[in-house]
Amino acid sequence: MATSKEPADLASVVAGLRDKIRYHNDRYYGDDDPAISDGDYDELVRELVRIEHENPELVTPDSPTQLPGAAAQSSFAEVRHETPMLSLDNAFGIDDLRAWGERMAKLVDTVATFVVEPKLDGLAISILYENGLFVRAATRGNGISGEDVTENVRGINAVAMRLHGPRIPSRIEVRGEIFMRAEAFAALNARREAEGESTFKNPRNAAAGSLRQKDASVTASRELSFNCYQLGVVEGGPELLTHAQTLEWISELGIPVNTEARSIADIEAVGLRCAELQQKRHDLGYDIDGAVVKVDDLAMRERMGSTSKAPRWAIAVKFPPEERTTILTDIMVSIGRTGRATPYAVLEPVFVSGVDVSNATLHNEDEVARKDVRPGDTVIVRRAGDVIPEVLGPVLELRPAGSKPWKFPKKCPECGGPLVRDVTEANAHCVNDECPARVLQQIVYFAGRGAMDIEGLGEERVAQFISAGLLTDLSDIYSLDAKRLEELERMGKKSAQLLLDGIALSKDRPLWRLVVGLGIENVGPVAAQAISATCGHMDQIMTAPISDLVQIQGIGPTIAQSLRDYFDTESNLAMIAKLRVYGLNFDGPLTVEKLDGAPDLSGLTFVLTGSLEGRTREEAAAELAALGAKVASSVSKNTSFVVAGENAGSKLTKAEALGVKVLDEAGLDRVLSEGVPT
Numbered sequence: 316m317a318t319s320k321e322p323a324d325l326a327s328v329v330a331g332l333r334d335k336i337r338y339h340n341d342r343y344y345g346d347d348d349p350a351i352s353d354g355d356y357d358e359l360v361r362e363l364v365r366i367e368h369e370n371p372e373l374v375t376p377d378s379p380t381q382l383p384g385a386a387a388q389s390s391f392a393e394v395r396h397e398t399p400m401l402s403l404d405n406a407f408g409i410d411d412l413r414a415w416g417e418r419m420a421k422l423v424d425t426v427a428t429f430v431v432e433p434k435l436d437g438l439a440i441s442i443l444y445e446n447g448l449f450v451r452a453a454t455r456g457n458g459i460s461g462e463d464v465t466e467n468v469r470g471i472n473a474v475a476m477r478l479h480g481p482r483i484p485s486r487i488e489v490r491g492e493i494f495m496r497a498e499a500f501a502a503l504n505a506r507r508e509a510e511g512e513s514t515f516k517n518p519r520n521a522a523a524g525s526l527r528q529k530d531a532s533v534t535a536s537r538e539l540s541f542n543c544y545q546l547g548v549v550e551g552g553p554e555l556l557t558h559a560q561t562l563e564w565i566s567e568l569g570i571p572v573n574t575e576a577r578s579i580a581d582i583e584a585v586g587l588r589c590a591e592l593q594q595k596r597h598d599l600g601y602d603i604d605g606a607v608v609k610v611d612d613l614a615m616r617e618r619m620g621s622t623s624k625a626p627r628w629a630i631a632v633k634f635p636p637e638e639r640t641t642i643l644t645d646i647m648v649s650i651g652r653t654g655r656a657t658p659y660a661v662l663e664p665v666f667v668s669g670v671d672v673s674n675a676t677l678h679n680e681d682e683v684a685r686k687d688v689r690p691g692d693t694v695i696v697r698r699a700g701d702v703i704p705e706v707l708g709p710v711l712e713l714r715p716a717g718s719k720p721w722k723f724p725k726k727c728p729e730c731g732g733p734l735v736r737d738v739t740e741a742n743a744h745c746v747n748d749e750c751p752a753r754v755l756q757q758i759v760y761f762a763g764r765g766a767m768d769i770e771g772l773g774e775e776r777v778a779q780f781i782s783a784g785l786l787t788d789l790s791d792i793y794s795l796d797a798k799r800l801e802e803l804e805r806m807g808k809k810s811a812q813l814l815l816d817g818i819a820l821s822k823d824r825p826l827w828r829l830v831v832g833l834g835i836e837n838v839g840p841v842a843a844q845a846i847s848a849t850c851g852h853m854d855q856i857m858t859a860p861i862s863d864l865v866q867i868q869g870i871g872p873t874i875a876q877s878l879r880d881y882f883d884t885e886s887n888l889a890m891i892a893k894l895r896v897y898g899l900n901f902d903g904p905l906t907v908e909k910l911d912g913a914p915d916l917s918g919l920t921f922v923l924t925g926s927l928e929g930r931t932r933e934e935a936a937a938e939l940a941a942l943g944a945k946v947a948s949s950v951s952k953n954t955s956f957v958v959a960g961e962n963a964g965s966k967l968t969k970a971e972a973l974g975v976k977v978l979d980e981a982g983l984d985r986v987l988s989e990g991v992p993t
């Protein structure tokens with residue numbers, strides 16, 4: 316491989332590659348007489364990019380990789396789109412589609428033709444070519460501006476580095492979807508699993524995660540696909556009258572377009588084609604979450620125009636949530652950090668909307684009773700996109716004879732202590748502070764990303780340590796030593812040391828992270844930061860009277876009371892005393908780390924409903940707002956996401972009716988750390 320050569324050698328390889336690329340550029344542009352195929356040319360550029368990437372000292376301003384578009388090299392700089400990258404309005408079912416067709420017809424008398432395309436489930440990208448050469452790529456971002464991912468996209472084989480054919484424009488912005496085919500996704504996950512790395516949940520996450528890499532060579536190592544479905548600015552191109560012509564031209568330029576796109580004259584036939592796509596969605600080899608119907612005639616599109624959010628001339632026909640049947644083998648109860656007892660269905664694994672579902676929450680006792688699902692039942696499981704998998708109910712005809720309604724346990728399945736349900740509450744709780752399940756969740760939460768962020772201390776490890784008697788409360792994390800760790804199964808010398816290093820590192824985390832990690836009810840990151848910044852030291856936080864605490868911006872009587880309750884409890888004080896001895900940082904002032912690559916959620920509206928496990932709704936709202944999102948109190952079709960916790964009520968129902976995406980708390984975590992796929 317070229318990269319293993321000696322430095323002097325490498326410099327000459329680079330020089331040779333640059334000469335070749337310049338020569339072929341001249342042949343191509345100057346002489347209009349290319350000497351190699353586009354594929355070979357792309358290969359040369361990629362090889363140069365790879366070497367330059369690994370040896371940044373070799374990059375020179377006149378390298379072909381730096382030209383044109385030399386200014387856009389720093390990764391993830393902001394790119395303002397020349398025209399906004401809009402979104403699409405949704406139609407649910409044929410009636411919506413007909414109504415849209417009628418609206419369009421009214422705007423222009425008659426719509427001659429539509430084009431129906433699959434709605435690819437990846438992420439939108441804008442790619443700019445100048446004089447036939449790849450110049451820049453940007454994510455959609457909030458539609459107005461996105462991130463500069465030029466270097467990453469340069470490594471994607473599916474994206475041409477130069478255009479070909481007789482009709483190359485001087486400037487063209489192509490827009491489309493980056494996605495990962497099912498086969499590539501399976502291979503990537505298999506590889507990651509073999510290497511002990513976490514796997515991606517679905518191809519869309521894998522595509523997004525692969526693109527937004529600081530290290531462009533990682534993107535290049537992932538097999539990403541690209542389909543163009545629209546043009547942005549075009550200068551010096553042929554006259555195009557229809558979308559079908561546009562797709563044809565794009566394809567002639569060497570840019571992939573989707574092979575399932577069809578021109579269809581009448582709206583009823585459009586509906587049939589949508590149904591057909593829905594039918595074959597699992598046979599395409601990539602994920603789609605609907606069909607996109609577009610008016611074909613470009614002049615008509617002009618007259619129809621756009622709203623600030625979406626063009627009027629196109630509509631996304633969303634597929635209904637997928638439903639499958641499977642056997643509910645058991646109903647179990649899980650115990651959370653706060654002791655909340657949540658029943659969940661154990662299912663024979665069933666593949667729904669792209670993922671294997673093997674369990675689904677049943678929320679609480681009343682919900683199980685309402686659905687009357689019983690072990691042994693055949694149940695209908697539904698999942699739409701990122702929505703929490705849901706057990707809709709039993710198929711009564713298939714119920715085994717003699718089955719009895721399920722009864723909520725009276726005792727905690729983990730510690731045998733009583734499960735207590737207040738008359739006013741839907742949820743039952745295990746009230747034993749020492750319940751191992753609660754302790755497990757508390758420690759996992761303490762070590763989690765939102766709190767002390769201890770690498771390698773996930774649920775499985777914590778469970779292993781608890782059963783080995785190494786952890787009884789979270790302060791024990793700091794008593795772990797190499798010798799005892801190495802005696803455990805699946806724990807080598809190296810991983811033990813890595814874990815201990817991570818634990819040692821966490822001692823110096825800012826005070827607010829420690830405060831979050833204690834898991835005090837109602838105290839999430841925003842409250843913890845306010846308290847730490849104001850009090851300046853753990854001792855002050857521990858002793859502050861309620862009257863002082865409520866003076867702090869953002870701290871109301873509920874949070875103040877929670878803090879007091881926590882610090883007035885003897886066992887908590889004893890645990891904190893141990894943390895002090897272990898040398899954890901108790902000192903403010905606040906140092907808020909700006910997380911690298913924190914996503915931009917501006918332009919998005921969230922509605923929060925139900926109760927969340929890891930944070931209060933107020934905290935979730937603050938976290939979202941910090942990233943630019945708007946948090947609204949009611950659901951409308953302009954809502955981008957509904958975040959649904961336990962016992963979500965009418966807002967969730969409304970979201971489902973309107974087709975607004977619903978996230979569970981894990982989904983929210985993903986959005987907060989990775990942003991949202993478009």
Ligand code: IVH
Nearest residue numbers: 401402403432433434435438439544607993
């Ligand atoms: S056209 C102005 N066509 O869907 C409208 N979008 O919900 C531009 N998408 O951000 C979009 N497949 O990422 C169009 N065949 C297709 C698509 C498609 C997937 C995505 C795209 C867009 C999102 C809108």
